[in-house]
Amino acid sequence: MPDDAVTEPEPIDLPDWDTGPRGWPMAAASLRATVDDPTARRATRLADLQNQVRCLIQRARQEKLRVLLGVLNRIDQEIDREHAQGSADLSRLNRLIRYFDRLVQHLQKTQDDTPEAIALYTGSTELPELLEDSLRRSGFGAHPIHLENPDPALLEHTGLLIYLARDTADHEREFTQLAELKKRMSACAQSLMISQRDDFAIRAAAVRAGIDHVITYPIDSARLNTLLTGARAYECDDEQITVLLVDDMATAGMYWRKQFARANVRLLFETRPQAAFDTAIAEQPDVILLDLYMPEMDGVDLARIFREHPQLSDVPILFMSTEERDQHRLEAKLKGGDDFLNKSIAGDDLIRMVRYRAQRYRQARAERRTDSLTGLLNHRAITSLVDSELDRAIRQEQPLSVVMIDIDKFKHINDTHGHPSGDRVIRRLSTLLNTRLRKYDGVGRYGGEEFMVVLPATEIDAAVELIDRLREQFAEIAVTTEAGDTIHCQFSAGVAGYPEHITPQEIISAADGALYSAKQAGRNQVMARHYED
Known part of the structure; x- marks a missing residue:
């Protein structure tokens, strides 16, 4: 059998890790030792590593460690990708395990049941008191990062990048560096600039650098808390999203279930309008995908029913059809749909669209539930x-x-x-x-x-x-x-x-x-x- 052949993970005797914060450092050390083992074949290392990771996923679920669970799910997905594609040095997998190790260190240090999400800040060595308090309340741990030599393990997996723009800074140079940092961050990570200047030039430079939000002094605490709440909700890889697909063709459900399973998307599938409505109320999906033409009721009428229910009025509804006539598409959108997708859309493109819509929906929902001054529930x-x-x-x-x-x-x-x-x-x-x-x-x-x-x-x-x-x-x-x-x-x-x-x-x-x-x-x-x- 060739060295890169995919092998099923064989049962192994896992270390007797303690439960609670003390046991996680041993788990992280075991992952590092497995991926770095020079005596084992690449396929064997991946198989053993996946066995450990899946055991840890179950443990993280039991202990309700959401952030650790999110990273472990990403490691599991990366192992699947390595099985299918392969990279000589397992570099991305190593970075994920390094990031997991950092979160575990925080868990051990603070004895906190839920490790913090990471917010990186640059441009100043000191955080304004208001910003530091707001980050803490929103569940972010603030870590400084150097523009010239950023830590890739932190950069790739952070949920928020904050640029503290100083009057004396070389903004042109720093914005160029920020634009490069943004390219290396997760597509779901948010960025925020807090500036002592408020003029068109610096706002335009921030847009060119890919900065998502700008706040100027004096800091508006209400807007800051709203943005941090939204950024927390934007952590796309930490939590599974739920999609309801309504289509009268059972084969559509089978096909998309396989596509979504690899992207940490939970698919609910219904073929009949009544069952779809009941499922939507019970499961509260993040996105609804509707076939436009179905025998019992067309998608437009079903979308109107969804829109009239208070629990579903804001859920994104995407129509899926081969309909090409612009007037029919427009009518469908005006009567309850948010977007119109062709049924021939590539799997990766639909996953990106669904995840984007789910993130925006979760962000808006979080903001509606949040008190602007404190960041608590309203x-x-x-x-x-x-x-x-x-x-x-x-x-x-x-x-x-x-x-x-x-x-x-x-x-x-x-x-x-x-x-x-x-x-x-x-x-x-x-x-x-x-x-x-x-x-x-x-x-x-x-x-x-x-x-x-x-x-x-x-x-x-x-x-x-x-x-x-x-x-x-x-x-x-x-x-x-x-x-x-x-x-x-x-x-x-x-x-x-x-x-x-x-x-x-x-x-x-x-x-x-x-x-x-x-x-x-x-x-x-x-x-x-x-x-x-």
């Missing part, structure tokens, strides 16, 4: 989360706690130190909540200086204890005002939940009542509202 999103988490708690027979938090004497803070200082206090509390709670806990800005926290599978007494610790930590945080003074702030909180209360409205009302009691009792404390109260 009022509508956090109250909707109470509803969905209550449904889950009832199905799984688990407790649920909801917390209402209000910053004490906030009006006095605004009146004494100004509204920008008040915004700083709000951002400090949002950062504390966002970084100290579990990834699956919900944190939102309910309105003004009031926040809501949703804690699944948490008894009320445990929630009170947790929020009380956060209250103590918040009181210790020093906030610098616009005038340069240092202030400390406090908050009060109320807790209620299921099964003591059985509807979303009852739970929120009870938590709000407990918050009122905490305020009446002297502020700076956490109180619970049980059913008998």
Whole structure:
């Protein structure tokens, strides 16, 4: 058998890796040792490596390590590509494993259950305080990068590149270097320039360099948080996307299922309109592909039905047909479609289009759910989360706690130190909540200086204890005002939940009542509202 022949991975005895953060460095070391093993044939190395990677994928899913899971999926896909095409030095595979190793190092260092996404910054050695806070809240870890000699492992897999443009910089030279960096980054990575200048020339130069967004001083925190939320949603390779294909030809489903499977796209296929509608409601796809002409109902009418449902009104709908008449295509778009694709489209081109549409949809959805000042869920999103988490708690027979938090004497803070200082206090509390709670806990800005926290599978007494610790930590945080003074702030909180209360409205009302009691009792404390109260 030739050295490059594809062999099925044989079962191997994998190391007895510990669970939790400590076990991942051993896993990363094992991957490096396997790919670098000079005594094994290339095909054997790839087979053994894929065996390990697929075991780690299962483990990452179990431990809910989304970022590690995304990189492991990319490594698995790259191994498939190497089996099919091959490269003498496995250079791209080595870079992916180096990137995985960096994330694992972060996991070990911080003991954080979810490694950060990476944001690279250049042009300055220091980050503005507002930018640093916003990156942290959005789930990005900031790493400096040199324009002259960037680390390819970081560059190729980063989700965001930030250029801090200085007045004294040689912008023409740096923009040329930035344009080269952009070519080496993932097609889904976003780029942002923060500039002390605001004129047509520098904006035009940024566009020529491929910079996606420009923010000028003074930094608009609302727009910055919106852009970071969108960039986080743009991480195309980390998560699988879901596509619903509706076509009366069963062979179409079989063909496209094979095409999408290799691109980390989950395909849902239906041949009948009613089943397609039910599937769309239940699965919430990122993109819908519709055949234009079907025997029971044409695609245009089905698209109108989708558009009328509130859960599907914004989902991208792409028609697929051999229809060539411009007037018919235009009518289809005007009645609910976003685009029109020929059925003969190449597989790779459809995958690119579907992924692009899904990313834009996810970005817009994330922005609609996000509070612009804090980057947390907004009022509508956090109250909707109470509803969905209550449904889950009832199905799984688990407790649920909801917390209402209000910053004490906030009006006095605004009146004494100004509204920008008040915004700083709000951002400090949002950062504390966002970084100290579990990834699956919900944190939102309910309105003004009031926040809501949703804690699944948490008894009320445990929630009170947790929020009380956060209250103590918040009181210790020093906030610098616009005038340069240092202030400390406090908050009060109320807790209620299921099964003591059985509807979303009852739970929120009870938590709000407990918050009122905490305020009446002297502020700076956490109180619970049980059913008998």
